[in-house]
Amino acid sequence: MTQTSDTTSYKDIKQTVLRRIRSGQWQPDTLLPNEQELAVEFSCTRTTVNRALRELANEGFLERRRKAGTRVLSAPQRQARFTIPLVRDEVEATGGTYRYALVSAETQPAPDWLAARLALTPGQSVMHVRCMHYSGNTPFQFEDRWIVIDSVPQVEQADFSGIGPNDWLVQTVPFTNVELTFLASRADTTLAGFLDVPEGEPVFTAERITWLQGQPVTFAKMYFAAGYRMTTEF
Amino acid sequence: MTQTSDTTSYKDIKQTVLRRIRSGQWQPDTLLPNEQELAVEFSCTRTTVNRALRELANEGFLERRRKAGTRVLSAPQRQARFTIPLVRDEVEATGGTYRYALVSAETQPAPDWLAARLALTPGQSVMHVRCMHYSGNTPFQFEDRWIVIDSVPQVEQADFSGIGPNDWLVQTVPFTNVELTFLASRADTTLAGFLDVPEGEPVFTAERITWLQGQPVTFAKMYFAAGYRMTTEF
DNA sequence: CAGTGGTCTAGACCACATG
DNA sequence: ATGTGGTCTAGACCACTGT
Numbered sequence: 485m486t487q488t489s490d491t492t493s494y495k496d497i498k499q500t501v502l503r504r505i506r507s508g509q510w511q512p513d514t515l516l517p518n519e520q521e522l523a524v525e526f527s528c529t530r531t532t533v534n535r536a537l538r539e540l541a542n543e544g545f546l547e548r549r550r551k552a553g554t555r556v557l558s559a560p561q562r563q564a565r566f567t568i569p570l571v572r573d574e575v576e577a578t579g580g581t582y583r584y585a586l587v588s589a590e591t592q593p594a595p596d597w598l599a600a601r602l603a604l605t606p607g608q609s610v611m612h613v614r615c616m617h618y619s620g621n622t623p624f625q626f627e628d629r630w631i632v633i634d635s636v637p638q639v640e641q642a643d644f645s646g647i648g649p650n651d652w653l654v655q656t657v658p659f660t661n662v663e664l665t666f667l668a669s670r671a672d673t674t675l676a677g678f679l680d681v682p683e684g685e686p687v688f689t690a691e692r693i694t695w696l697q698g699q700p701v702t703f704a705k706m707y708f709a710a711g712y713r714m715t716t717e718f
Numbered sequence: 719m720t721q722t723s724d725t726t727s728y729k730d731i732k733q734t735v736l737r738r739i740r741s742g743q744w745q746p747d748t749l750l751p752n753e754q755e756l757a758v759e760f761s762c763t764r765t766t767v768n769r770a771l772r773e774l775a776n777e778g779f780l781e782r783r784r785k786a787g788t789r790v791l792s793a794p795q796r797q798a799r800f801t802i803p804l805v806r807d808e809v810e811a812t813g814g815t816y817r818y819a820l821v822s823a824e825t826q827p828a829p830d831w832l833a834a835r836l837a838l839t840p841g842q843s844v845m846h847v848r849c850m851h852y853s854g855n856t857p858f859q860f861e862d863r864w865i866v867i868d869s870v871p872q873v874e875q876a877d878f879s880g881i882g883p884n885d886w887l888v889q890t891v892p893f894t895n896v897e898l899t900f901l902a903s904r905a906d907t908t909l910a911g912f913l914d915v916p917e918g919e920p921v922f923t924a925e926r927i928t929w930l931q932g933q934p935v936t937f938a939k940m941y942f943a944a945g946y947r948m949t950t951e952f
Numbered sequence: 953c954a955g956t957g958g959t960c961t962a963g964a965c966c967a968c969a970t971g
Numbered sequence: 972a973t974g975t976g977g978t979c980t981a982g983a984c985c986a987c988t989g990t
Contacts, residue, residue: 506892529961553974553975564799564896670920686904686919687920688901716897728978764982766980783988785990788956
């Protein structure tokens with residue numbers, strides 16, 4: 485009907501299956517016909533059906549298990565995908581001019597809370613870097629970062645006066661795992677000064693921990709300027 | 719080497735490609751060999767190479783264009799996937815007992831800001847529902863929701879005293895598009911009362927707009943209790 | 953125009969989990 | 972033991988897009 489060509493593609497199958505789910509024809513927990521049967525219904529190979537169902541499963545609509553078959557997921561546990569932009573890109577996307585400024589950078593023993601969070605040995609050396617990201621002359625983000633020196637020895641020679649620690653790290657060390665957290669925090673005196681907001685102001689905050697094959701590399705807290713919103717569509 | 723079997727699978731190829739990217743052997747913007755060449759290198763069919771590269775592209779590592787070939791993405795625009803849990807599940811996952819309480823539900827003309835946000839005609843009827851979600855006796859989330867009556871006429875007969883509007887909607891109407899926003903807001907007097915926090919306290923907030931085939935269905939603001947963190951790993 | 957990825961077929965073997 | 976999905980092969984045609 486709505487297809488332009490005469491062949492049945494995996495996209496057609498996805499659409500049809502989605503329609504059956506949404507229309508209630510296939511209620512949650514319903515067991516779908518197996519791939520062979522669907523292949524007959526759609527007049528295509530099992531390979532094509534497989535691709536359609538596999539993608540729908542990845543997208544969170546179906547659950548597939550060998551021998552048990554394919555079921556409609558009861559809890560529509562839909563997932564949002566956030567693309568984490570680089571600060572520079574984000575500023576420029578809003579038409580602003582990106583500007584960076586180093587606040588401080590110093591080597592020191594890891595504070596206890598950090599050692600606990602990253603599973604470091606007490607007193608292990610870390611580089612503490614604080615910096616600002618501006619959109620024009622308006623504060624956009626204050627970044628408070630800790631880099632594990634044993635994981636990135638080169639960091640002791642790095643110069644963060646011209647390049648942000650995140651950009652530097654991206655160019656220098658790969659990573660394998662990331663933990664990302666969003667929360668609302670309160671601007672203390674220091675932070676209020678950096679972001680140019682009243683003390684006590686709610687501040688949207690992101691925390692990011694990065695590992696390289698199990699070894700902690702860096703912990704960063706990113707405090708966003710007032711009114712910041714992180715949005716995604718799906 | 720690390721493979722258990724003797725066949726080259728698409729997963730092996732993904733790993734190898736990832737390793738070459740992370741090691742710097744394939745720098746950003748590098749043009750990869752085409753699928754046919756890689757198939758020869760890995761002693762497999764082009765189909766298998768295709769699947770590996772397609773998935774890596776979906777995951778944000780590569781960019782593929784017909785005729786132009788496959789490139790390593792310069793900006794490692796990695797994407798985080800958040801699974802949006804149902805409130806009940808989230809409470810129970812922390813060991814709490816989920817409890818729900820309706821605060822108010824009334825039909826009224828859409829306020830201007832809402833009409834603008836959802837592209838409604840001015841004065842269009844909406845159902846305004848406010849409710850609380852508790853973990854035991856501790857406030858967990860305050861939900862402030864607006865449902866477009868023209869999109870969901872049945873809502874006028876709905877009884878939200880026993881079931882939350884989100885659960886009701888999930889069972890009643892499908893949706894096709896969602897916009898999700900995270901931000902930090904400030905507890906006003908009303909909100910402070912509901913969440914049992916001091917006035918002015920930072921509150922992690924999620925806004926969600928849902929459409930069904932272009933037609934706005936519902937707008938919800940969800941205010942989380944103090945200390946709430948939304949975390950994901952990837 | 954020509955090169956690259958996008959997709960489909962027809963068939964096969966295998967891994968896994970359930971009864 | 973057996974049914975189901977997971978994956979691979981070998982080959983084909985097509986769609987798009989850069990030159």
